[in-house]
Amino acid sequence: MASVKLDNIQKTYPNGFKAIHGVDVDVQDGEFLVLVGPSGCGKSTLLRMIAGLETVTGGELEIGDKVVNDLEPSKRDIAMVFQNYALYPHMTVYNNMAYGLKIMGLSKSEIDERVKNAAGILELTDEQLTRKPRELSGGQRQRVAMGRAIVRKPSVFLFDEPLSNLDAKLRVQMRVEIKRLQESLGITSIYVTHDQVEAMTLGHRLMVLNSGVVEQLGTPIELYERPASLFVAEFIGSPAMNILDTKISEDGESVDIATNIGLALGNGGLPDYAGKKVKLGVRPEHLQLAEGSENSLPLTVTLVEHLGADTLVHGHFGEDETDMTVRRSGTLKTVPGDKLPISITRENIHLFDAETSRRIDL
Amino acid sequence: MLKRVHFGPSALPYLLVLPQILVTVIFFIWPASQALYQSLLVEDAFGLSSKFVWFENFEYLFEDPYYWGSFQRTFVFSFLVASLSMGSALLLAVMADRVVKGSGLYRTFLIWPYAVAPAAAGALWFFMFNPTLGILPYVLQFIGYDWNHKVNGTEAMALVIFAASWKQIAYNFLFFLAGLQSIPKSLIEAAAIDGAGPGRRFWTIVFPLLSPTTFFLLVINVVYAFFETFGIVDAITSGGPANSTQILVYKVYNDGFVGLDLGGSAAQSVILMGIVIGLTVIQFRFVEKKVSYND
Ligand SMILES: Nc1ncnc2c1ncn2[C@@H]1O[C@H](COP(=O)(O)OP(=O)(O)O)[C@@H](O)[C@H]1O
Ligand SMILES: [Mg+2]
Numbered sequence A: 001m002a003s004v005k006l007d008n009i010q011k012t013y014p015n016g017f018k019a020i021h022g023v024d025v026d027v028q029d030g031e032f033l034v035l036v037g038p039s040g041c042g043k044s045t046l047l048r049m050i051a052g053l054e055t056v057t058g059g060e061l062e063i064g065d066k067v068v069n070d071l072e073p074s075k076r077d078i079a080m081v082f083q084n085y086a087l088y089p090h091m092t093v094y095n096n097m098a099y100g101l102k103i104m105g106l107s108k109s110e111i112d113e114r115v116k117n118a119a120g121i122l123e124l125t126d127e128q129l130t131r132k133p134r135e136l137s138g139g140q141r142q143r144v145a146m147g148r149a150i151v152r153k154p155s156v157f158l159f160d161e162p163l164s165n166l167d168a169k170l171r172v173q174m175r176v177e178i179k180r181l182q183e184s185l186g187i188t189s190i191y192v193t194h195d196q197v198e199a200m201t202l203g204h205r206l207m208v209l210n211s212g213v214v215e216q217l218g219t220p221i222e223l224y225e226r227p228a229s230l231f232v233a234e235f236i237g238s239p240a241m242n243i244l245d246t247k248i249s250e251d252g253e254s255v256d257i258a259t260n261i262g263l264a265l266g267n268g269g270l271p272d273y274a275g276k277k278v279k280l281g282v283r284p285e286h287l288q289l290a291e292g293s294e295n296s297l298p299l300t301v302t303l304v305e306h307l308g309a310d311t312l313v314h315g316h317f318g319e320d321e322t323d324m325t326v327r328r329s330g331t332l333k334t335v336p337g338d339k340l341p342i343s344i345t346r347e348n349i350h351l352f353d354a355e356t357s358r359r360i361d362l
Numbered sequence B: 001m002l003k004r005v006h007f008g009p010s011a012l013p014y015l016l017v018l019p020q021i022l023v024t025v026i027f028f029i030w031p032a033s034q035a036l037y038q039s040l041l042v043e044d045a046f047g048l049s050s051k052f053v054w055f056e057n058f059e060y061l062f063e064d065p066y067y068w069g070s071f072q073r074t075f076v077f078s079f080l081v082a083s084l085s086m087g088s089a090l091l092l093a094v095m096a097d098r099v100v101k102g103s104g105l106y107r108t109f110l111i112w113p114y115a116v117a118p119a120a121a122g123a124l125w126f127f128m129f130n131p132t133l134g135i136l137p138y139v140l141q142f143i144g145y146d147w148n149h150k151v152n153g154t155e156a157m158a159l160v161i162f163a164a165s166w167k168q169i170a171y172n173f174l175f176f177l178a179g180l181q182s183i184p185k186s187l188i189e190a191a192a193i194d195g196a197g198p199g200r201r202f203w204t205i206v207f208p209l210l211s212p213t214t215f216f217l218l219v220i221n222v223v224y225a226f227f228e229t230f231g232i233v234d235a236i237t238s239g240g241p242a243n244s245t246q247i248l249v250y251k252v253y254n255d256g257f258v259g260l261d262l263g264g265s266a267a268q269s270v271i272l273m274g275i276v277i278g279l280t281v282i283q284f285r286f287v288e289k290k291v292s293y294n295d
Helices: A043-051 A093-104 A108-121 A138-150 A168-185 A196-202 A220-225 A230-235 B012-038 B056-063 B065-098 B103-115 B118-128 B135-142 B153-181 B185-193 B198-227 B230-236 B248-258 B262-289
Strands: A004-012 A018-027 A032-036 A058-063 A078-081 A156-160 A188-193 A205-210 A213-218 A242-247 A254-258 A261-264 A277-282 A297-306 A310-317 A322-329 A339-343 A350-353 B041-043 B050-052
Touching: A004 A043, A018 A043, A018 A058, A018 A205, A018 A213, A032 A043, A032 A196, A043 A058, A043 A078, A043 A156, A043 A188, A078 A138, A078 B185, A093 A108, A093 A138, A108 A138, A138 A168, A168 A196, A188 A196, A196 A220, A205 A220, A205 A230, A213 A220, A213 A230, A230 A242, A230 A277, A230 A350, A242 A254, A242 A322, A254 A277, A297 A322, A310 A339, A322 A339, B012 B262, B041 B056, B041 B262, B056 B262, B065 B103, B065 B153, B065 B198, B065 B248, B103 B153, B118 B153, B118 B230, B153 B198, B153 B230, B185 B198, B198 B248, B198 B262, B230 B248, B248 B262
Parallel strands: A032 A188, A032 A205, A078 A156, A156 A188
Antiparallel strands: A004 A018, A004 A058, A205 A213, A242 A277, A254 A261, A277 A350, A297 A310, A297 A339, A310 A322, B041 B050
16 A cells, blocks of 8 residues: 655656656545546656656656655556556466566465465456466456456556457446456556546546646546636536637626627626636536527537437537537437527536636636 | 359469479479489499489488588587577677667668678688688787687687578577567566566566567578588588588588589488478478467
């Protein structure tokens, strides 16, 4: 068990490319932290620095109150699960798991006990332990990779997109198993993914990375309810949040949604932003159908998707045909060409500075 | 099952394989059958008459201690050439695999020896080690070693082994490097996290994963040492001194064209041909069974 502390961690690759621009985070003992962001944002780089597979070129990295910047991977008391599993192809499943334990110098009986124990947890049969990795399915290989991490009894688990090579169904199943396992073992875990659903469901806290910069660090609910930037707002949630280019009225009391339609801000408004451009975000699931309300937007339906439990309606409104997606639970009987009156309520909007893209607090 | 596509009868397919068939017949089947036939004949010293003697040439060969000596020499030679050239190539490949900058240049230089003709390579080593002119005997003199491969059979053998290995390193290097680069980096990283140091990682992960390449190269190198080193031996020692570097392929030439024992020489080439066929069969067997580590 250990905490992991990153203090202004930076990474500049030998070719001069700066991949990580100063990351601070304090991962608590037993916490499950998810690093999430689009491909190429530096997630793997950060994780690999924690593992010791990449050098840290700036800042201080602590694992369990010990600075480990210059420590070898094997001395950091960590275990890592790779995206392609990185199982040793010429060794049996048993030997894959036992490899690290042999190097630790454990006795044969101790090794056997640990491997059998991990196999039990991961539901790998004795027969499967004698196979080579290539004789296993993707899901089973994934389990072996997890097993190899578990048997070492590390202080910290590191995962680099461990589920991205699995098909959708297996991915959901393994996601649940990883969460259960982490909770039962209570080992501090850092998990990298580009999939926001995986991130939201797994993490105690999420760190959203964008081009090597932390956009926001918080619990899944915090990120969903109060995204700190336009980037987070658009990244978290599916379908993505609707973003409208608007401005604050001249008196600062309301935000213009469309020509002649304003939404009163209350609370004294935003006098600092009076007359300024802002971005307004509203989630598809927070849009209301407002039959007969005078403040409603007439949405011209262009596409309807029936998911069964929900209905997604895509359409546009106004002179500049601003796109908008609405999510309603249940079945909504509508067809392309229809006009749906949509209303936006004050408590469901998010405002962002048009220049800095940061959240504007009301 | 794949469905076969049927084309109308046409001469084109036959025309397309014809050049290959011609080359095989003219340069392999014809001379090989000649050798087979010749190996059953005994010719008089002037080449005026010949007599069909069945397997007498072979019987004679197997009773000849010189032939067995050459066989033994060839095994030692092949074993040492294969180990030396593969070992050095592996070492170089491991180092090249780590080089990030300028690796293209490094590789290009390492490949050059392969482009040198065996006789030219032989001449190069001949001059470098020439007891009267060469630079290396001159240098060795300073540490009190008197190098003369023209007199000392062991030195002569060492020299042809060096020269033959040197020429083959480039080829082996290319295959080892490709093999090393096909091993996913994450395997090495996983082993590093598991606590394995560089040496252990090499022997427990890299080397086993290279084994298909190693086996392939072993067969190639043995074939090379057996058959393609004629030019090197000829240029450096001509089989001497006192037959000490007379490997099988050189003995074929020597007995046939110098000693004019055409029947005996042909019998030796038939035996060599049998060895090549044997090695090729092993190679194919192995390729068929070859395990793929990539999935
Ligand atoms: N060895 C390297 N040298 C230079 N740039 C690199 C290297 N590895 C990764 N990068 C760059 O760093 C950025 C982050 O990479 P990475 O951490 O792998 O992203 P992610 O895992 O989030 O997809 C990318 O732009 C990538 O091109
Ligand atoms: Mg990555």
